[in-house]
Amino acid sequence: MRVLAIIPAFNEERTLGEVLQRVRPQVDEIVVIDDGSGDGTRAVAEESGATVLRHVINRGLGAALGTGFAWAAARGVDVAITLDADGQHDPADIPRFVEAISQGADVVIGSRLLDPKGMPWQRRIANHVGNLVTFLLFGAWVTDSQSGFRAFDRRALQLMEIRTNRMEVSSEIIAEARRKRLKLVEIPIEAIYTDYSLSKGQGFAVGLKTMAKLVLRRLQRRS
Amino acid sequence: MLAIQALILLFSLFALVNAWRRQKRGKISRVSAVLWSLLWIAVGVVVMQPESTTFLAHRLGVGRGVDLVTYLALLFIFFLLFRLFSRIEELEQDITRLVREIALQRAHNDDETAKRPD
Numbered sequence: 001m002r003v004l005a006i007i008p009a010f011n012e013e014r015t016l017g018e019v020l021q022r023v024r025p026q027v028d029e030i031v032v033i034d035d036g037s038g039d040g041t042r043a044v045a046e047e048s049g050a051t052v053l054r055h056v057i058n059r060g061l062g063a064a065l066g067t068g069f070a071w072a073a074a075r076g077v078d079v080a081i082t083l084d085a086d087g088q089h090d091p092a093d094i095p096r097f098v099e100a101i102s103q104g105a106d107v108v109i110g111s112r113l114l115d116p117k118g119m120p121w122q123r124r125i126a127n128h129v130g131n132l133v134t135f136l137l138f139g140a141w142v143t144d145s146q147s148g149f150r151a152f153d154r155r156a157l158q159l160m161e162i163r164t165n166r167m168e169v170s171s172e173i174i175a176e177a178r179r180k181r182l183k184l185v186e187i188p189i190e191a192i193y194t195d196y197s198l199s200k201g202q203g204f205a206v207g208l209k210t211m212a213k214l215v216l217r218r219l220q221r222r223s
Numbered sequence: 224m225l226a227i228q229a230l231i232l233l234f235s236l237f238a239l240v241n242a243w244r245r246q247k248r249g250k251i252s253r254v255s256a257v258l259w260s261l262l263w264i265a266v267g268v269v270v271m272q273p274e275s276t277t278f279l280a281h282r283l284g285v286g287r288g289v290d291l292v293t294y295l296a297l298l299f300i301f302f303l304l305f306r307l308f309s310r311i312e313e314l315e316q317d318i319t320r321l322v323r324e325i326a327l328q329r330a331h332n333d334d335e336t337a338k339r340p341d
Contacts (some may be wrong), residue, residue, distance in 0.1 A: 033326070055324040063319040067326055074327070167317050216312055 001078040003027045003098055006068030008061055008087035015041040016085045020048040026094040033064040062169030066162040066188035073139035073157045082154045085160050088191050089149040096150035096187055106156040109142055110149035119191060125159040126207060133211055137218045138175035142186055146170045149189055156182050167206060231270045235263040
């Protein structure tokens with residue numbers, strides 16, 4: 001199976017190099033989506049030999065993932081793995097995602113909450129809220145709707161339509177998986193929280209905005 | 224006529240003319256020009272004959288005509304706000320599509336250049 005890693009990055013020169021080094025042995029190809037970074041993100045990515053797709057202006061996580069999916073579909077890979085550039089995901093987990101796909105899953109979500117040790121309590125509460133909103137708006141229940149560590153098979157890549165631009169994409173992916181009747185499974189992962197990775201997550205205000213955008217996305221949907 | 228009546232009347236007249244000017248320049252459709260005209264004519268009527276709203280208000284179970292006008296105006300503003308919000312979201316999605324296309328196109332071009340024998 002040909003496995004592609006999709007890594008969205010916005011100003012991640014500090015951590016991206018190490019992440020790429022550790023992802024490299026686990027996959028066949030890596031594509032970094034440089035989402036309009038103002039630092040050396042692109043140079044770091046190119047140095048490591050990854051393909052770099054550059055957004056000329058910052059469009060957000062959802063937009064970057066969408067670009068990654070378009071690339072994956074065009075390359076015709078069997079599995080696409082998304083993970084964060086801030087080092088909070090352990091690339092050593094990748095084979096378990098691929099394994100889940102080969103056992104018939106279309107979408108695999110790495111859940112930090114099947115085994116939530118080490119996750120700060122504020123994050124845990126925020127995650128519960130995210131799960132609840134995802135469930136109320138889209139009727140899909142997962143234990144970690146906001147996880148950035150995921151895997152998709154070829155069918156999922158072809159069927160899913162990603163429209164939201166920013167953090168709301170995490171819930172949208174789960175909603176799309178349900179709407180397109182894809183088989184979704186969760187596997188436990190352990191997130192590595194550093195001060196750096198925590199500073200990159202969603203604050204309260206962004207969380208509220210994310211929620212508003214999700215409501216709008218729900219209204220836009222014609223199904 | 225009170226000064227405030229004259230002022231609002233003048234404003235709605237201006238808005239009405241402006242709607243048709245925009246229609247002529249092709250900025251808005253004929254249908255929306257008609258709708259805007261109806262709105263501004265209604266504003267003019269209400270300003271000149273404030274009692275006219277009392278009749279409607281009573282039929283709808285609202286105490287005073289002024290209250291009805293306030294409710295309707297608020298509803299209208301919320302509607303506009305929602306439309307604006309949706310429109311911005313659509314634009315955002317369009318921009319993303321463009322940015323994505325450029326990113327993919329450039330990667331493709333780089334690929335072609337790399338393959339080309341010197």
